Amino acid sequence: MRKQPILQVKNLKTYFHTDSGTVKAADDVSFDVYPEETLGIVGESGCGKSITCMSIMQLVETPPGKYEGGEILFDGIDIMKASKRQIMDIRGNQISMIFQEPMTSLNPVFRVADQIAEAIMVHQNVNKKDAEEQAVDMLRKVGIPNPERVARDFPFALSGGMRQRVMIAMALACKPKILIADEPTTALDVTIQAQVLQLMNDLKDDYQTSVIFITHDLGVIAEMSDRVMVMYAGKIVELADVEELFTTPKHPYTIGLMKSKPDMSTTGDRLTVIQGNVPNLNRLPSGCAFHPRCPYVMDICKEETPDLRDISATRKAACWKVFQEKEVSYE
Amino acid sequence: MSTRTDIVNRRLLKKDKNVESFWANVFKQFKRNKLAVVSTYIVLAIVLACIIVPMVSPYSLEQTDTANRAQAPSRSHWLGTDNIGRDLFTRLFIGGRISLGIALAVVTLECIIGIVLGTLAGYYGGIVDGIIMRISDIFLCFPFLIICIVIVSIFSSGPATLILTLSILSWPSIARIVRAQILSLRELEYMEACEALGISDFKRMFRHLLPNVMAYIIVYATLGIAATILTETSLSFLGLGIRFPIPTWGNLIQPARELVVIQKYWWYWMPSGIAIFLTVMCCNIIGDALRDAVDPKMKR
DSSP: OOOEEEEEEEEEEEEEEEEEEEEEEEEEEEEEEOTTTTEEEETTTTHHHHHHHHHTTTTTTTTTEEEEEEEEEEEEEGGGOHHHHHHHHTTTTTTTEEOOTTTTTTTTTTTTHHHHHHHHHHSSSSOHHHHHHHHHHHHHTTSSSSSSHTTOOOOGGGGGEEEEEEHHHHHHHHOOOOEEETTTTTOOOOOHHHHHHHHHHHHHHHTTTTEEOOOOHHHHHHHHHHHEEEEEEEEEEEEEEHHHHHOOSSSSSHHHHHHSSSSSSSSSSSSOSSSOOOOOSSOOOOSSTTTOOOOOHHHHHHOOOOOOOOOOOOSSEEOOOHHHHHHHHHO | OHHHHHHHHHHHHHHHHOOHHHHHHHHHHHHHHHHHHHHHHHHHHHHHHHHHHHHOOOOOOOOOOGGGGGOOSSSSSTTTTOOOOOOOHHHHHHHHHHHHHHHHHHHHHOOOOOOOOHHHHHHHHHHHHHHHHHHHHHHSSSOOHHHHHHHHHSSSSOOHHHHHHHHHHHHHHHHHHHHHHHHHHHSSHHHHHHHTTTOOOOHIIIIIIIIHHHHHHHHHHHHHHHHHHHHHHHHHHSSSOOTTTTTTTHHSSSGSHHHHHHHOOHHHHHHHHHHHHHHHHHHHHHHHHHHHHHHHHHHH
């Protein structure tokens, strides 16, 4: 029943050339986003999640960043080759983004309604008054009480949760086809987190938007996503439907992540951790980048980098051990 | 349920009164400084007088009255007459019009040049920043008086020449202030959010970044007006600025170059001296008060 993908990322390479070497923040990343699905991206800090998504929006600052290759196909356009005009037209209109830090993501000198209205006026041919009415409507939709009044407030009068709702309102104001949410709930406290996630889920259905959801919180991923993409050191290591991934993780890194999730039923023990740290991206180990931390390391892991292969119709992984097991099971 | 939300809403509304915008807060802080408030009234009074007095005065700018030369202040000539019998009270306020007008024009022009170049430099950084800042370095190196003398001797010394000269020589300082602010502001997340919304560079610079710098610009402009009045008066005093018969506060005190005038004809130079002193001091006090008011660290 798979539909045509709405966004195709093929072999995306975003590198940073720094004095201490080349940092491959997104290295040969390929994935598809389908209409109306939520694709979760998980991984530790510095594994390239945000850079991958910023590349889709062409928001990586160049220099120091550089797009070394790949294609990002959206709506028949290769974003990597699109003109500035085309990209500006896509940003905020077709693909929009919510950021991690709601406290600083709104301009302090403008009223809330002005900021949302501006986002609308950039992409739609409406006058200021209509745009402001739409803005108030959006505020109502994101569950802000008394939207007429809040619309006239300056951002500093709002709490973090309210500001994140305003950001969501702004991002959805032009009914984008894809919404990229870069850790939208990390800066919020847990009860507000739950409300914001619920809101995003509801709005996603209302607007029939695909969501790319970046987070390092596995609980949030389980709640939000249809499919999950696990990234490590700039590469995708596993891609699967959310249930599959949580019940039978294949890649040792995913297994490690699942194990290190705090569990309400066990008490008193230390949390399981994945030994070691994320490698420095400009001094990656040879072969599979995960091999120094992998409990199942084999000789081939130290020499050759595994590519992302299909291991069933719905999942992909990049791990020599997984490939071997699969071959065994075929025989 | 509805009553409860009503109560909550009412509470929110009540709280709303304590929430003030940035400018409301600046205004409140400014009002606390009584000296600055008095200064504001004085400046307003001077400006009003400069507008009204020449309109209602029975004397005109160049009307000479040789019968009444060098008269001390009297009922018919409130500030006396000069050596060819022109009414000094009228000339003082016409001079004020020109001095204040020039100061305002210079500050406006210099702010426009400085803000545009400073914003471009801060926003784009890199080579654009390098070029603009080196140009500003060059302008800062110019020996001010010598350039003025050269320009005045090449072109005529009218108000237009003076305004252009002063503003072209003084834009680098405001450009630097704006650039420094933009440099730090452009890294904030809301600028990235702006970019992600597909808002153009031009709008991001002049609609989103600039209002955040406005407070500093206003402070600078207030202090700049005081400084420009002083510069203009010194140039006019030296004969490099506006020349007779057009009066300015600067060339009205020009007769004081002669000892006789200082000793015997105090009404030639003292009123314009006091006018300069009052205006400049009040502008400086207002500027200082504004600087304190917009500084978030000063909030008590």
